[in-house]
Amino acid sequence: MQLAYVLHWICRFGSVRRPPGLVAWKNELNDFIRAFSGAYIFGVPLLFTMEMWWIGDYISPYRLMIFLGTALVANLGLTWVAGFKRQSTFATSIDEAIDAVAVGLISGFIMLVILNQVRLGDTAESVLGKVVVQAIPLSIGASVANQVFGTTGKKQRQGEGTALRLSPAKAFLSDVGATVIGGIFIGFSVAPTDEVPVLAASLEYRHLMALIGFSLVISYGIIFAGGFRADQPPGLFQRPVTETILAYIVSLLVAFGSLYLFGQIDLGNPPLSIIQQTVVLGVPTTVGGAAGRLVI
Amino acid sequence: MTQSRAILPATKSGDARGPEVHETELIASESRSIAEWTTLGISVSIVLIFLGVITWLQVTSNGMPAIISVEQKIEHIRHDETGYYLPVTVRNDGAQTIEDVRIQASLTTPDGTTETREFPIDFLVRDEITGGTFVFNHDPTDGDLVVNAASYRVP
Numbered sequence: 001m002q003l004a005y006v007l008h009w010i011c012r013f014g015s016v017r018r019p020p021g022l023v024a025w026k027n028e029l030n031d032f033i034r035a036f037s038g039a040y041i042f043g044v045p046l047l048f049t050m051e052m053w054w055i056g057d058y059i060s061p062y063r064l065m066i067f068l069g070t071a072l073v074a075n076l077g078l079t080w081v082a083g084f085k086r087q088s089t090f091a092t093s094i095d096e097a098i099d100a101v102a103v104g105l106i107s108g109f110i111m112l113v114i115l116n117q118v119r120l121g122d123t124a125e126s127v128l129g130k131v132v133v134q135a136i137p138l139s140i141g142a143s144v145a146n147q148v149f150g151t152t153g154k155k156q157r158q159g160e161g162t163a164l165r166l167s168p169a170k171a172f173l174s175d176v177g178a179t180v181i182g183g184i185f186i187g188f189s190v191a192p193t194d195e196v197p198v199l200a201a202s203l204e205y206r207h208l209m210a211l212i213g214f215s216l217v218i219s220y221g222i223i224f225a226g227g228f229r230a231d232q233p234p235g236l237f238q239r240p241v242t243e244t245i246l247a248y249i250v251s252l253l254v255a256f257g258s259l260y261l262f263g264q265i266d267l268g269n270p271p272l273s274i275i276q277q278t279v280v281l282g283v284p285t286t287v288g289g290a291a292g293r294l295v296i
Numbered sequence: 297m298t299q300s301r302a303i304l305p306a307t308k309s310g311d312a313r314g315p316e317v318h319e320t321e322l323i324a325s326e327s328r329s330i331a332e333w334t335t336l337g338i339s340v341s342i343v344l345i346f347l348g349v350i351t352w353l354q355v356t357s358n359g360m361p362a363i364i365s366v367e368q369k370i371e372h373i374r375h376d377e378t379g380y381y382l383p384v385t386v387r388n389d390g391a392q393t394i395e396d397v398r399i400q401a402s403l404t405t406p407d408g409t410t411e412t413r414e415f416p417i418d419f420l421v422r423d424e425i426t427g428g429t430f431v432f433n434h435d436p437t438d439g440d441l442v443v444n445a446a447s448y449r450v451p
Binding site (some may be wrong): 098128 | 330331332335336340342353354395418419422424425
């Protein structure tokens with residue numbers, strides 16, 4: 001939660017006139033938050049795919065070279081037409097392509113560590129393989145972030161205009177509905193798979209805590225990347241921190257419901273197993289829910 | 297590095313970077329700012345590190361087939377009413393990644409009883425060390441114990 005407060009503080013700090021150097025740093029921070037958010041929206045389903053972990057285990061180094069080369073070329077094209085930075089020339093598109101690949105590598109590494117698929121004692125070959133094969137979808141997500149969030153830092157939610165006319169109760173229900181629909185949209189592609197119980201079984205207490213923290217941070221990041229409303233209508237979902245917490249609770253409920261519907265959990269299962277699986281699926285449902293509130 | 301106040305035009309198709317400009321964008325740099333140089337430097341370093349390590353792995357790969365060694369951790373045997381738990385570590389000293397590795401253990405007790413146990417390992421990359429545990433009904437230290445790799449597949 002402290003990370004969320006830090007991010008919120010940074011955002012509020014942006015409303016103050018500052019010297020150009022700090023403005024440049026703030027713009028870079030905003031751009032990279034947008035890039036990481038786009039990466040996870042696009043790449044979460046593949047991060048939860050066992051075959052991607054296995055391929056990473058045995059893929060040969062020269063194929064990894066081709067993977068990285070493909071990622072650089074694909075992202076160069078994407079950053080030319082979309083990108084994740086607000087200011088752009090052809091030269092900065094090259095910068096962005098390299099940045100996007102780096103974002104893909106780092107975001108993949110972070111997520112795989114939290115999911116306990118990359119461990120301290122793993123060989124360099126195994127770690128590289130798992131991270132590099134995930135880097136392509138994640139970096140593509142970073143490169144199209146401007147198409148997802150817009151570029152202005154203002155609220156990009158399509159329903160903003162109508163939300164301001166809604167009563168607080170209707171605005172609240174609208175946001176809950178968007179969170180549920182977005183969570184189902186991404187969560188249903190992961191919920192029936194074996195990955196959820198396999199991951200849950202391998203998680204220790206510290207991984208669960210990290211998953212919860214990660215879900216909150218990425219949810220806040222996506223809301224941040226979409227931009228905060230300048231004139232907020234009243235309601236719990238209209239404040240960044242409460243929106244993050246409430247959205248996470250709703251996303252966990254969506255995860256629990258999805259697992260129950262697909263028969264992955266039963267009410268007679270051990271409570272710890274239910275909690276572990278719900279927290280694991282809570283990552284894609286949280287990302288989906290945050291994305292849902294941006295587009296609905 | 298000089299900075300000038302300018303609003304850069306939207307240069308990309310699809311107008312994802314349309315004419316709306318955030319307050320902080322009013323200060324735009326004709327060349328890269330220190331912040332941009334810094335993040336670019338970090339990004340280039342990350343990509344180069346990955347490329348370097350991949351190249352090193354490719355160059356140092358000697359093409360040796362898998363060499364599997366299994367080490368018994370006799371000193372770590374655990375015993376309770378459910379049986380004797382013998383942990384083992386498995387290592388691949390070859391350069392080849394293998395899958396579906398079967399590790400077997402056979403325990404022959406002094407009274408002639410034989411217990412055979414097995415566990416699989418999904419993948420074993422080069423230099424990887426992993427572990428598993430065999431569960432016996434009899435004390436492994438009292439009998440003749442043989443532990444080895446039984447089979448594997450090349451992915």
